[in-house]
Structures are given as C-alpha cells and as structure tokens.
Amino acid sequence: MRESRQKPPRDRFLDVVRALAILAVVVQHWLMPVLSYSDGRLATGNALATPGWWILTWLSQVMPLVFFAGGAANLYSLRAAPSTRDWLAARVRRLLVPVLPLIAAWLVLPGLLSELGVPAQPLQVAGSIAAQLLWFLAVYFVTVLVTPAMVAAHRRWGWRVPAAFGVLALLVDVARFNDLGLLGYANALFIWLAVHQLGFHYVDGKLGSLGRNKALALSAAGFGSTALMVAFGPYPGSMIGMPGAPVSNMSPPTALLGFVAIGQIGLLLAAKGALNRLAARPPVTAALRWIGPRFMTVYLWHMQALTVVAGITVLGLGYATPEPGSTLWFVLAPMWFVLAALVLSGLLRVFGRFETRPPSGTVTAPAWQLAVAAVLASAGMLGLAANGFAPPAGTGLFGGPLPWVALTAGAYLLSGKRLPRPAARPVLAQRVKA
Template identity: 70%
Template sequence: MQTSRDRFLDVVRAGAILAVIAQHWVMPVLSYSDGHLATGNALATPGWWAITWGSQVMPLVFFAGGAANLISFRRAESPRTWLAARLKRLMLPVLPLLAVWLVMPDFLRGLGIPPQPVQVAGAIAAQLLWFLAVYVLVVLLTPPMVAAHRRWGLKVPLVMGVAGVLVDVARFNDLGYIGYANAIFVWVAVHQLGFHYVEGRLGSLTRRAALGLSAAGFGVTALMVAFGPYPASMIGMPGAPVSNMSPPTVLLAFLAVGQIGLLLAFRPQLNALAERPGAGHALDWLGARFMSVYLWHMPALVVVAGVTVYGLDYETPAPGTLFWLVMAPAWFAVCGLVLLGLLRLFAHFELQRDTAEVTAKVPQLVVAGLMISGGLLGLAAHGFAPLSDGIAHGPVPWVVLATAGFLLAGKQVPVIELLGRAVAVSERATVRR
C-alpha cells in the first residue's frame, strides 16, 4: 500500500505528457495555398503505426490518474470535499484557455486570415478538451468505484473489459454510436488498474511478473490487430474507416496492460532517476503545471504553424526525409519556446490554491461535473468559431455551460428549485407561442 508521494507515478505522468507533446508536434504535415491550409499526419506514413504503440499514452494518463485519485481520496475529509476540490482543480486552468479562444478566431479574422485556417486553428485549440470531458466523468465515478474496488478487487476492471468487448462487437456490427460507451468502460477499467497499483498486487510485482504482464498485454493487442477488426495504429488516422481512439476500443485497455507492465518492470530504475536532484526538480516543476502544459501545447503549435506556414509560406517537409529529420529539432525548439511563453502567462491559474469554503452537496457537485463535462465535450466536438458567425451556434453556449459547472462546484445553491423554475419558464414560453 502506497502511503507517501510516489515518484514512480510522477515519472509516469511526466513521461506521458512529454510523449503527448512529442506526438502532437511531430504529426502535422502542413502547407498553405490560396486561402486553404492543407493538413496531414506524419504518423500515417507506412510502417509508422508502430510508433503509436508507445506514443499513445492516454492509457498511462488514466492509470496514473487512478492511482493519484485514490491516494488523494484516502486523505480527503469526505467524498464531498474531494469531489469539489478535484472538479475545481481540473477546471481552473481551463478558464484562461476559454477566455482567450472565445475572442481569438475573431481577432485572427480581423488580421485578414481566411476562414478555413481560422477554423482549423479553433478546432486544434479545442480538440484536446475531450480528455478533460471524459476525465471529469471518471472523477465523478471515483467514490463508488473505490468502494467497488475494495469489495470486488480485480473483478471490477475485468467486468469493465468484458463490457468493452461487447460494445466493440456491437460497434463493428453496424451499431457505430454505441462505441462511445467505451469512453467509460475502457477508461474506467484502466483507471481501476491505478487503484490496484496503490492498494493491490500491481505495486508489488517482481520484474519477471511485470514483464510477463507486459508481454501478455502487448501480445493480446497484437493478436487482436492481426485477426480482428482493429487497425494497427493506436491513434486515429486521416481517412481510416475505424479509429482505436475516437471512440476508444477495448484494444486500448490491453495496450494499457502492456505499457503498465513494462514500466513496472523498470520501476526501481525510474525511481532512482527521479531521486536525482535535477530530475526531481524537473518532475516537481512539470507536475505542478501538468494541466497547463497539456492545454497550451497545441495553441503553441498553432502559433508556430501560423507564423511559419501561413505567414512565411513554409511547407513542412515530407515525413522521414533527411530535411524532415534536420528540421524536426528546430520545429520542436520553437514550439517549446512558445509553450514556455504561454505558461508564463497562464500557468499561475493552475498554481494557485483555492481556499474558499465548499458548501455544495454531492448531488450539486455531480450536476456541476456533468455540466463541465458536457461543455468541454461540446467545445471539443465543434471547436472555437468566430463570435461574428453567430452566438447561439458557436462556442459561447458550451463555454457558459462549462463555466457554470465550475461555479456550481463551490457554494451550495438550490439546484432543484432553480431547475423547477427553469422548467416553468420554458413551459410558459411554449404556451405563449
């Protein structure tokens, strides 16, 4: 059982966010001509799907999140205070992103940038909010899932995995939309594995057992790709009929087992690395800004691509060529510098601690979480668009929904009474029509 700060989890989280950044910054294949920004994916290069078996690290994010959530949940005064703190801590760094990108599309259009590149920029800035939308739901489920973990142990992720398989079967038999149920089944299953690291056998595996677990996870993944309907790439590819990521397939749960086992096999070495003064300082710095780094690394890419591809008529080289290999370090360096500048502007939102008293009850917090999740999911699906194109059908309703959820996670309000009044007003408006 883990009782103090676990440096292994810090390494996993840091490695995961760095892998996410590297993947997103290496992927774009861009060119601009006649008002149109052409976009492609470097990882669609033949054979490069193998990279995604290591670079698709969302399973590790949910695993480390599960472990961290259980550790903090045990220390919390009550489930109510824990839920409120988690919701506010997750949403607070998002607020400046929402504020900036509400006005950014209109600002870019005002500079004379054509509509299509602005639309691409707004979509890129918002697309990563899908993770937060799902993660908030997982956080809402954490208190009952902790109870389930302590009662049924490994049966819980196993049942989730079986449910994920059944969802995939239905999905691949012309019931496509049911696949989105795996956003819960798959990610909650991986989140539960984090519980088993803290309060189960995963945290005490020998190297041989961990390597065996890894081999089993990657082996099943390979078999399902070879003989099943699953694509080899662990991320979505342009034009591909099926994506393992959107919505997630159960394949990602088996990939998670492979990745987790491999990291656990080298846990002593990773802990030793984390104990080095320089590495420890870097882990602390990154850990305190985890959400801000995640949220702003794609806007950093938008800035660099906008200046170079649109402004300077630069065309990214063909992936894998010598010129691409030569230019990649410079591309990463410039994106990194822009990201650091954005962090200096916006990371303090994440660094500040909210000391306001929480009076909201659990039902209100659940409603708040659902509002946050719904708002962020809407933004991820539709992107940020110019306000001049229309308020009602743009990002404003989604921003209002998510922000209202954030505010609702604090002071207690008569939610049921307010909902009743809203329904009554709606009914009166309908009658008048």
C-alpha cells in the same frame, strides 16, 4: 467505515509516469502534423501515417497511462481527504480552473484573427485543434464523479471490476463492427474506467508489487494480445486516428486500447526500480516538482503553442512540412520542436498561475451540487471538443461555442458556493370566528 486519512508519502514512480505521459503527448502532437498552405486553405496531414510508423503509436499513445496514474492518484487523495465532499470539491475545481483562461482566450481570438486577415478555413482548423483535447476532460470529470463508487466496488470485487469493463468493451466493439457504430462511444467510459481501476490495484493490490520478470510477462501478454487482435481482427494497427482510415482505435476507443494499456503498464512496472532511482537525482526531482503542479496547463496550452508557430511559419512565411521520414524532415523537426517549446514556455509563465496558485475562498457547495457541476463541465468540454472554438461561417450565435461555454461557466459557479435557499413564504394565520 472511512479509510485512513493520513497523507501518503510521495510516490516517485507515479510522478515519473505522469511526466513521461505528458512529455509523450507533447512530442507526438508537435511532430505529428504535416502542414502546407495555399490559396487561403491549410492542408493538414499526419506524419504517423508514414508506412510502418504506426507501430510507434503503441508506445506514444499514452492516454492509458494518464488514466492509470489518475486512478492511483485519485485513490491516494480520496483516502487522505477529510470527506468525500471535500475531495470532490478539490478535484472539480482543480480540473475546471485551468481551462477557464483557454476558453476566455478563444472567445476573443477568432474575431481578432479574422480582423487581422486570417482566412476562415485556417482559423476554423486552429479553433478545432484548440478544443479537441478537451475530450479528455469530458471523460475525466465523469471518472472523478464515480471514483468513490468505483473505490467501493474495488474493495468488494477487486479484479472483477476492470475485467467486467473489459468484457463490456469487447461487446461494444462487436456491436460497433456490426453496423451499430454509435454504440462505440460507450467505450469512452468502459475502457478508461477499466484502466483507471488498474490504478487502484497499483496502490493496494498485487500490481504495484510485481517483480521485474512478472511485469515483463504482463507487458508481453498485453502487447502480444494487441498484435493478435490487429493481425486477425478488425482493428487497425495505429492507436491514434489516421486520415482516411475507416476505423479509429481512439475515437471512440476500442477494446484494443485496454490491451495496449496492460502492455504499457507492465513495461513501466518492469522499469520501476530504475525510474525511482532516476527520480531521486536532484535535477530530476526538481523537474518533477516543477511540472507536477502544471500538468493541466501543459496539456491545454501545448497545442496553442503549435498553432502560434504554424501560424507564423506556415501561413506567414510559406513553410511546408518536408516529407516525413526524409532527411530534411529529421533535420528540421528539432528546430520546429524548439520553436514550439519556446512559445509554450511563455504561455506557461502567463497561464500557469491559474493552476499553481492556492485555491481562493472556501468551497461550500454540497456534494449534490458538485456532482451537477461535474456533469455540466463534462457536457461543456464534450461540446467544445466536438464543435471547436471557431465555428463554420453561417452557423449563428448558438451554433458556435457559446452554449458549451455557458455549461462550463455554470459548472464553475456551482462548484463554489452553496446555492442560497429560497426564503420561506410567511404564513398569515387567520382566526376563524364561530
């Protein structure tokens, strides 16, 4: 039986969570790089590798909140959609369209920048950074595809679903830390599907109605478990990958991120009342309404803004990032942030229209065709994230981004119109004379 199709009222708390998450992503990515340039080579480091700063990643690594809010939003929108096919069509197109101009730009930029004299190594670094964030879309397309099945599982088994994913994630970690490292990538689904499922429990379960004290207890349990697993387990303290670290909690994700998710979600739920009051203020309401339709554009283009600023200041003017934590670093960091914000604002004016304009035409693709499109898009995003937009010299035409771009383009075409059926062959009837 289909659930209610009535459009739910706007959930201000989820709007705030998503806005805080994208803001945290931008702030971390803009202030994290430690850059210098010499003899045609760009040296890169991570400010969060500064001793003691890893603890900041327990709050700044907000991908758990992105999947949590995504789960809640997907459940709301699926229930309001006329059909599962209509919902899947809208979701696949909404995710695909904003990424197309980014891909188109980076098909041209490597050759153009090379002609302008940018050395190969910095160009390769820039192309890699530009594509790395597409890992999120690779996972999220799969998440969207299985959402209807996950909603059915949620109705039938409730809390046992995220608990089962959590157990599977722990078992994958055991295998990973016993020299079966490739199995760790299974957690790219187990962890994020578990957190996505928590969004369902926010919408129609006890999670969304937790009081402040219970929410704080939940947060303490999540962060407390994280601390114990870092102190006595094989897990590093940072929730992002660090240069030279033998293990990353993020790539691929470990079960530790599930406990961080519980800590972060509990903390925000404890502040839900205050956040709702904040969201009700007219200036904040206006800001949330503005950024809501532009989340994907901000996510996709904020690193391009950083690349522009770094290209001009580091490669062009010889600027080098001061020692992280030094007085000079704290003085210059706001200026660096403002420059990147100005560039991003310009990029949003140019490319934000691809996400904010109403969809053109009617999507007539059947559900199976949309499912194939989601799989192709996921594969294309994963290939681009792993290989970058600017391949190393000598890899040839098909060693670069073109195969993955072709998959993405195929996904876009499949997500629109129904494929034409082949014309039936005429059958010539012949009379058999006796």
